[in-house]
Every structure is written in C-alpha cells, then in structure tokens.
Amino acid sequence: GLNVLRIINEPTAAAIAYGLDKKVEGERNVLIFDLGGGTFDVSLLTIEEGIFEVKSTAGDTHLGGEDFDNRLVNHFVNEFKRKHKKDLSTNVRALRRLRTACERAKRTLSSSAQTSIEIDSLFEGIDFYTSITRARFEELCQDLFRSTIQPVDRVLTDAKIDKSLVHEIVL
Incomplete structure (x- = not known):
C-alpha cells in the first residue's frame, strides 16, 4: 500500500x-x-x-563483522583451553553464548579501551571471566583491518x- x-x-x-x-x-x-x-x-x-x-x-x-567476531571467539576458545584444559569448541550452546558475548565486547571496544566477558557456567559448569583490551583486539584482527x-x-x-x-x- x-x-x-x-x-x-x-x-x-x-x-x-x-x-x-x-x-x-x-x-x-x-x-x-x-x-x-x-x-x-x-x-x-x-x-x-x-x-x-x-x-x-x-x-x-x-x-564483515562476523570475521571480527570469529577472531574473538577463537581467541577465547584458546584461552579457555589454556586455563581449564577443556575444549568448548564442540559444544554448540557454549559457542553460541561465547559468540554473543564476543559481539557485545566488539561493540564495547569501539568506545572503550577495555571490556570484560563474564559467562556463568559456560562449559561443564566452569564460569568464564576474562577481559580484552582494544589494542589486543586490533592485534588479533590486524590483517582484517588492513584488508579494507x-x-x-x-x-x-x-x-x-x-x-x-x-x-x-x-x-
């Protein structure tokens, strides 16, 4: 109409x-x-x-933005592995929750120098609390930024x- x-x-x-x-x-x-x-x-x-x-x-x-999200997700999957000796990458629900937190963190880093991620019982009852600086995010995504x-x-x-x-x- x-x-x-x-x-x-x-x-x-x-x-x-x-x-x-x-x-x-x-x-x-x-x-x-x-x-x-x-x-x-x-x-x-x-x-x-x-x-x-x-x-x-x-x-x-x-x-696109998903590529930057993926870098953060992979970074934190590896951090979780290092800290807890467990691989959450096979758990769809844990990955989805982590991805949602990473998308939020990416947006926060546009206006803040640092942000934290806090996910209760992310995988096998383990809470995941961590932080990332804008500088570290830029380092993780340097090739993506350069490709623009x-x-x-x-x-x-x-x-x-x-x-x-x-x-x-x-x-």
Whole structure:
C-alpha cells in the first residue's frame, strides 16, 4: 500500500541519513565505509546542490563483522583451553553464548579501551571471566583491518580523486 517515489542505492541512503545533503554549498566528496555483518562496501559519492552521484564502488563480499567476531571467539576458545584444559569448541550452546558475548565486547571496544566477558557456567559448569583490551583486539584482527585499505584505494583511484579531496567519511 506504499507509493514508491524512487529507489536509491545504499551509499546515497547512508549519506542522506547523516544529513550530508544539507551541508555547505559547493561540491562535496564523501567516502562511505560500510563494514556490515557479512560484507564490506566502500563508495565515493559527489554531492552538489542536493544531487548525489556515485563515482565508484568497491568492497569485499567475504569480509564483515562476523570475521571480527570469529577472531574473538577463537581467541577465547584458546584461552579457555589454556586455563581449564577443556575444549568448548564442540559444544554448540557454549559457542553460541561465547559468540554473543564476543559481539557485545566488539561493540564495547569501539568506545572503550577495555571490556570484560563474564559467562556463568559456560562449559561443564566452569564460569568464564576474562577481559580484552582494544589494542589486543586490533592485534588479533590486524590483517582484517588492513584488508579494507585496498578497496578504499581502488575507489579513490577509480574515481580519480586524491584522498586529500575527500570532505567527509561516513563509517
């Protein structure tokens, strides 16, 4: 029952959501960096007088937030093994509970330097209490972070725009 006026692409929707259509006069180059749950997309838009033009797009369909979650899960499975001499990786319920805690920890580390994970009776009645710093998380995921640079470079090259000419970055 809705009347569709137009369909817009995701990078344009992100730019509008951040109010970039309302910013200063003149042409603005905007880089949209979208690291989703399962995919990574980066786009370069030009906005001028309310008109959005996608100059270039790149990404990695096999990189997303889940990859960062998996690094944390593997890290803590190994820590649990070291501390308790037990392998929880075969227990679906324990892994699911650990993954949920890791997703929460990842989000917390975006705004805090450290976070803790506390899961009562995680595996065979053993409580799992631990912590991780943002620095350690970055170390565990260093190659994943680095793999986002090449698509960003490709977008800038394809759009023929130097990084110094990017006015806004939307993460």
